[in-house]
Amino acid sequence: MGLRIDIQAIVANWRALASRAPTARTAAVVKADGYGLGAERVATALYQAGARDFFVALAKEGRALRPHLPEDAMINVLSGHMPGEDLTGLVPVLNSPEQFFRDRTMRPGQPFALQLDSGMNRLGMEAAEWTAIRSEALEAGPDFIMSHLACADEPDHPANAAQLAAFREMTAGCNVPLSLSATGGILLGADYHFDIVRPGVGLYGGMPFAQARQVVRLSLPVIQTREVHVGEFVGYGSTWIAGDTCRVATVAAGYADGILRALSSSGACLYADGVACPIVGRVSMDLVTADVSALSDVPAELDLICDQQPIDRVADFAGTIGYEILTALRQRYERTYL
Numbered sequence: 001m002g003l004r005i006d007i008q009a010i011v012a013n014w015r016a017l018a019s020r021a022p023t024a025r026t027a028a029v030v031k032a033d034g035y036g037l038g039a040e041r042v043a044t045a046l047y048q049a050g051a052r053d054f055f056v057a058l059a060k061e062g063r064a065l066r067p068h069l070p071e072d073a074m075i076n077v078l079s080g081h082m083p084g085e086d087l088t089g090l091v092p093v094l095n096s097p098e099q100f101f102r103d104r105t106m107r108p109g110q111p112f113a114l115q116l117d118s119g120m121n122r123l124g125m126e127a128a129e130w131t132a133i134r135s136e137a138l139e140a141g142p143d144f145i146m147s148h149l150a151c152a153d154e155p156d157h158p159a160n161a162a163q164l165a166a167f168r169e170m171t172a173g174c175n176v177p178l179s180l181s182a183t184g185g186i187l188l189g190a191d192y193h194f195d196i197v198r199p200g201v202g203l204y205g206g207m208p209f210a211q212a213r214q215v216v217r218l219s220l221p222v223i224q225t226r227e228v229h230v231g232e233f234v235g236y237g238s239t240w241i242a243g244d245t246c247r248v249a250t251v252a253a254g255y256a257d258g259i260l261r262a263l264s265s266s267g268a269c270l271y272a273d274g275v276a277c278p279i280v281g282r283v284s285m286d287l288v289t290a291d292v293s294a295l296s297d298v299p300a301e302l303d304l305i306c307d308q309q310p311i312d313r314v315a316d317f318a319g320t321i322g323y324e325i326l327t328a329l330r331q332r333y334e335r336t337y338l
């Protein structure tokens with residue numbers, strides 16, 4: 001029933017990614033409430049498996065997680081030191097000279113990390129900014145220096161090698177632990193691993209980690225089924241019209257639960273024990289309709305996310321990525337952790 005989250009699969013994925021980068025420490029990215037699956041559950045399980053480095057996007061997420069992890073777990077905050085933020089027990093990843101000076105003024109002696117921009121132009125210090133503060137920043141003793149790859153899910157993309165070269169050049173002689181790769185970068189090979197790797201989506205069963213174990217199963221209760229005759233329509237806007245008499249089931253979840261409206265008549269299916277039942281008509285706020293004519297018996301619930309239709313397949317139908325499917329799963333589902 002509802003959203004089943006296989007914590008042991010997350011642990012297995014973490015171990016599998018760690019074994020791809022045996023010379024590095026493998027962190028765990030648990031931002032956005034562990035990609036929607038529950039940061040506290042994920043982080044405590046991965047701590048038990050040996051993870052000691054965790055990444056969140058916001059200090060608020062870090063403060064929520066801090067009481068659930070032992071003291072030797074590092075919780076790194078990717079947005080760095082924002083004005084007025086309480087960073088007690090957290091490690092801000094400082095993204096600009098402004099953040100660096102703010103942090104060193106407010107938190108002298110406290111742990112921090114640095115982010116450099118190696119080409120993505122999103123977060124991190126640019127080469128000139130880094131050159132200007134480099135010696136002062138290194139003297140302050142950062143825990144590590146990191147950057148982030150923009151195109152690591154495309155192994156042949158020229159930006160990968162360019163960012164690697166830029167990161168190497170900016171960090172040459174720094175003598176500080178280095179970190180460049182998320183899930184995609186881990187799979188690019190040893191050149192990209194450095195000292196700490198930061199997998200996120202691969203832990204949760206998402207591409208580009210094709211060998212990942214699936215983590216999520218989403219089962220939706222059937223409220224009602226009905227016969228729909230040739231020429232009758234189903235759902236808002238009358239966008240789907242029965243070409244044959246068929247049976248349609250209505251399940252209790254919709255776009256308010258993160259089942260993207262783009263899945264309407266997209267080819268995506270609900271599954272009953274491996275049998276595909278195409279979604280027909282529009283996904284509405286709390287309801288989805290599917291053609292269940294292929295079933296002799298309609299079960300009490302139908303699966304949207306399952307072995308036959310993992311998150312990246314759902315994402316393809318919706319024109320998005322597995323990350324968005326995961327993080328869209330909202331709190332309204334009953335959750336079971338396996």
Ligand SMILES: *Cc1c(COP(=O)(O)O)cnc(C)c1O
Pocket residue numbers: 029031078148181182183184198199200201202
């Ligand atoms: C989100 C994020 C990660 C994790 O990326 P995945 O592609 O999910 O593995 C790692 N590092 C940074 C800076 C991130 O923003």
